[in-house]
Amino acid sequence: MRLLHTKTGEFFDVPDPSKVHYAILSHVWSRAGEMSYQDVEHLRGRHIAQPSTPFLSNLSEKIRYACRLALVDGFCFIWIDTCCIDKTSSAELSGAINSMFQWYASAAVCYVYLEDPEYAQEQSGGPSIAKCRWFTRGWTLQELIAPRILVFVGPDWIPFGSRDSYSDEIVSVTHIPEAILLHLSPVDSVDVATRMSWASERETTRVEDQAYCLMGIFGVYMPTIYGERNHAFRRLQEEILKRDPDHTILIDSSTTMSIDDPAWDWAYTARLMACTMTPGRRPRQPLADSPKSFRPSRSMSVHALSPDLLAQRLRMSWGHISLLPQISVAPDGVRLRMPIVHIGDSLVAGFSLANI
Template sequence: MYLINVSTLKLEEFYSSVPEYAILSHTWGQASEEVLFQEMLINSSDIKLKKGFRKIELCAKQAQKDGLDYCRVDTCCIDKSSSAELSEAINSMFSWYRNSAVCYIYLEDVVYEEHSGQVDESLGEARWFTRGWTLQELLAPRARQFFDANWTMIGEISKNRYREHLVNGFFRMDTTADEEGDPQELEGMSLASQVAQITGIPRKVLYVGDLGSFSAATRMSWAARRRTTRIEDQAYCLLGIFDVHMPLLYGEGNHAFIRLQEEIVKKQPDHTLFAWRSEPTSPTPTSPAPTFSGLLAPSPGNFYSDHCRGILPKQVDIPYEMTNKGLHLQVRLVEHKPGSDEFYAILDITHQSDPKKDIWYGIKLGRLDSCGQYARRKHGRTTSS
């Protein structure tokens, strides 16, 4: 991996024995404004004229202030001209953020004003919270420091210390850990609470980072309203969150998200992945609304519904797998109405509010023929009882 020497601002490559480093999380501007890998490698003086050079410089200075010799900025530390290196980088991205000493989160459209509440309002409007790639950059690091447009520190959320730094007296709180390790607020609304409110991600995740204790549907819901420039990146930006790896195939469009779910199915027996909901599509004179859909969701947006955030998988006794004919699994069918060609496939799912309560979730299927062929109804909403 390539790191930036904070003293020389030159790239250095490490194959093993990687030193401690800070890593920057930010939103990309126009490509012409960012300092790219080849430009950084040449280290031409012209890169200082680019708008994107400022955040590299600020990141390096902060890392040096924090006693670190190296930092990493994705715009200039990944050779995007090499498809092999790009694929390796995207599959390694989550671990790079997780292994960093600290992650600096740069909110270039937020201005922090001392002793005012304006940052409360502008924080939730930051573009950073709307982008797909920044989700893993929020979840993976052990320590995250938030900075505004002027590189004024807003606050810190640390997994290791269960505390947030007080900055300019604004957040007026601290946290301590009780015997169970749960953070306890003293006063005010913590930065973690604000971030949790903006993102829909529980504070437990921000403090502890135990992604495995949350269902596939819940994790998908965190990405449901985030956007990426390229449609394939809606899937690729979630690889680390589900601890899966797969090759990149730019040009495959929405199929990238299908492939991601197929990889999740291979690794995690979690029926919540099938508990997404579709929205009605208006037919046109030349294109009637489709009647059926596949079992897997077309995009992360299908997990936006609130019910996706509280469901948990039950233990699946009957294994299921991806085959050359698609997903093979056995579920119980309940007839929608006597004599109907519509059924509910009952999923092994419960709700976190009462995991022992007998609640069933079903997806609506339509019978295709008399030989036991069924397909998911395009607009059949996931039902619970």
């Protein structure tokens, strides 16, 4: 891990971040561009040749103010993604992406720089943050959840609130349970589909980052290969299944309906749930192409059913069919076993025990 000294602007390599007291910055990249590691090193070379001013004064405003804020709070080091990673090195970039969740978790404090809080519509505790662009980006999801202490700072670089003080507004915007935000419950206590839904409305600049930004949320590690596009998200799901065969990963808001209502018309709803398994047509890929497939639907909710209750809803006896889905990752893809019901002459519906 490469840290920036908050007083001198020098880089320091740290083998074990957990043994260093450092701050970390979370922000949305400027559309005009950010200062990279190469930019900083280029300026350093020029400064060595002509050291007329303190080196830190040559760096971008965002880096200078982040360093100043951390220094005032007593931190000698800060990590900033834009300049602390050499993105020209694929090995370093991949290692950083795989380690990033832990880096945010190990930081003593995370400063969230918000350029767009709504001061015109102030709440009693400060400006509203609900419409900030920071909540729409993929990478900031883990940056919201992982840190122990998270502080919001405005365009003037003055802190105005914390994750704790804004928890009600954050829950309303993100739908992440307060217990997860405040570290009262571990992230992996929430099922896979629900965690995926937290990212369903977020965007990333590169398609692959839809998967890479979620690795820390699911505790998985995998090589990053820019250029693989949607295949990255399928690889992510396979890695998740190797760790946790949670069948909620099969939930697709476009093809899934609830059957927890005793008055449920199973013949009609099963048609809506049905995979495309009519003769001559290829079955639907069981894994999703992006987090958007897990977007919560206003028209349905899915709840857990015991095997006995599922059998009752499907009007089947326990001896007729195994009702516990089984999922495993094999060299040739994902192997799935689930109960199926024939609807009419050619349509087949598959059922999974879900809990979201």
